[in-house]
Amino acid sequence: MAANESHYSLPRPSFDRAPKLLIVVAPYYKDIADQLVAGARAEIEAVGGTHDTIEVPGALEVPTAIGQAFRMSDFDGFVALGCVIRGETTHYDTVCNDSSRAITLLGLQGACIGNGILTVENRAQAEVRADAAGQNKGGGAAAAALHLIALARRWGGTKRSVGFMPKADEFQIATGGDKL
Template structure:
């Protein structure tokens, strides 16, 4: 059973510059969302990150909110929190698949997103996963976002003159033999 299996949790990365994260949470199941949110906030605070929280009606709206935020704000990363519990119709599969796929597509575009949208069979499974003293999936999603932010920062650096970027003031541009620039 997943609740009793051991797994590795990476420690939070260290940052030399401030980190700002947006937590997007669906309070559809408010008690589950509250547990996820407590875990995510604790993980972010433990890493010294600042955060804002916005609520969305359901899991399907979470990726859209993240996409809008990315285009109109300045967050380093995102934490998606919510819960989808299997019901009697195929709506469960649609919500699970589409919210996960949309978050993955945003991630492949370069957004740093920790996915903490639970997809479970029943409320008991959700309770165990959302509990910050249990599986702490909210904290895990926040840590995932932080690790992606750290990776992005590691590979984002100032160009060193390789390719078409000038490396200094003594660089002569093509067609400008005397070093003067023309506009």
């Protein structure tokens, strides 16, 4: 069982300027979500960081909210939290795969995200993983986001566009507007 395994964790990063994170949680299983959030908050506060927390209806909405905040806010990083417990239909697979894929794609665009959306077979597994005094997967997700923030700051932290960007002359021709 995973509860008995030991693993290596990186030491906490340190920051000259306190990081600001957004915790996005899907509280479908409220007691599980509360434990995940408690672990994430404690980890962020342990490095002197600040956080805001928002709730969304479900795990599929977590990456959408993070994507909006990444484009429209000044957060340094994000913590995705929630719990998906296998049910009787293939909906479990869709929610697990699509939420994870969307979070990964946001990360590849430069968002510093720790993914703490639990994907488990049953409630007992979720309780063990969420427990802030146990496996503390919420704290682990926050730690992942903090490490990515530290890397982004180390490498300059500037946001760059990903994908096609027309040259100024092409933009002017295409839009009939002034040069950028």
